[in-house]
Amino acid sequence: MSSSVRFTEEMLGHITFGETDFARGARPDGEGAAAFMFHLTIEVADVNHFGNDPLRAADARGWVHCDALGGQLPVVNGWFNLFVDQDGKPGVKHMLYRLWFYDGVGHPLTMIxxxxxxxxxxxxxxxxxxxxxxxxxxxHVPEGADESAEIVGSGIIIIRMRDFAKQLTTFRASGPGLGAQLGALVKFGVIFVQQLAQVYLRRGSRKRVAAQG
Structure with missing residues (x-):
């Protein structure tokens, strides 16, 4: 029986409708700007498989909130990838989010x-x-179809320090016994630290990233 790990994450900031640039879209006082946040529980169903396959997505459930889109809106399907290597960019990894939801009048939307x-x-x-x-x-845009999808808005959202501190208390594990559960939490922590080490302790990584723009 596999062991799973789950945790809760909350992020908030702003998007701007009709904007494609992230930085411009994050300005709270721009025309078309709207507060945007999410509250997610992310569950890694099989920690061992997750660690061996960076493309294996974890499940993300919860809600997004944006008054301009209809308030608090449940996520009907969600995916999260912890660290994904970027082709041609050694020492660069992405954490990826994809959330399907509906606005207040029933139109399907995707947050990436x-x-x-x-x-x-x-x-x-x-x-x-x-x-x-x-x-x-x-x-509801599937993976691989983002380039052809219509952009509703863009921006930047962040984790505040107080929310990060709270997030650390939400880690839970499920598995066949206490030992397996503790092992799953340790395994997830090891995966996280090892992936970060590949980026920040990689010799010459800063020079390579800078050279690639």
């Missing part, structure tokens, strides 16, 4: 987001792992 984990400006682990470049797309 990525965190860029890269040793490109000193030891910026906190910023990298708590900053999500976010887009809302029209329709």
């Amino acid at each position: 987001g990525h965190k860029v984990v890269a040793n490109d400006g000193g030891f910026d682990l906190w910023k990298d792992t708590t900053t999500l470049f976010t887009r809302v797309l029209r329709g």
